[in-house]
Amino acid sequence: MTIAPDGTQQGSSRHYLAMRDVIQSMDDTLPGKFEITKEGIVHDMMAPVGPHELTTLHLRKRLEKVMPEELVAHTGTPDVEAEVEGIMRHPDVMVIAWVNMEVPGSFDPQTLIAAIEVVSRSNPDNDWVGKVRDYPLIGIPVYAIFDPRTGSGAVLTDIHPTPDGPRYATRKDFVYGEDVTIADWTISTEGLPRCPA
Structure with missing residues (x-):
């Protein structure tokens, strides 16, 4: 659910920092995960x-x-x-080198090798739409989506420029039970949990 509307100041550093302060003040008081997207705060x-x-x-x-x-x-x-993009995300799984974790504050998204999301029943568009837009924009080279509702997913790669900004050029869909390749590594999806939509 987006709880802060898009505005003309979205790209401004001051507006972004104010949203980040709001998220940090709510972190331990409300359940769930808060992120900042190009559309505002997502809960x-x-x-x-x-x-x-x-x-x-x-x-x-x-x-x-x-x-x-x-x-x-x-x-x-x-x-x-x-x-600079006004985006703060929290992938479910981040493939990253140990050395790139040794930083104060947030990780630089361009140090991630891959981001993996497990689709949430409460807000599937956050993973299938918002992050498909945001992750190439901030330079995450591989984005893998696992959807327990459908027992399927996709791996998106090959960032390229478009009139709407950087986007993934390649999408490889998979169904649970198949092997899936994320960056340089192939894993099984056999036996992953399923849930109703």
Whole structure:
């Protein structure tokens, strides 16, 4: 759910910083996840357990079995932030080098190798629309979407310029049960949790 409307000042640093202050003040008081997009503040009321969290755990463990030691499939904080674009996002899984995590504050989105999202029942458009727009804009080269509602997903790659800004040029759809390649690593989607839409 978007809780702050788009405005003419959206791109301004002052407006962005004010939204970031609002999010930080709500972090420990309200459930769910808050992010700043080109459209304003998005509140995702994800469930603390169930298919979403179990899928995130499966993906992290499966990726870390095939990736080199210097990389991690990180599921914690902080956010990734591109202040110049007025965007702060929090991917469910971030594939990143350990060395790039050793920074104060938010991660630089251009240090991520991939961002992975597990679609939330409360706000699927945030993953399928908003992040498809925002992630190439802030330079995340690979975006993988897993949707427990449908048992399917997609991997988006190859950022290229368009009149509407950078976009992913390549989309590879998959269904649960198939192997899926995220950046340089292939993992199984067999047995990932499902949930009704």
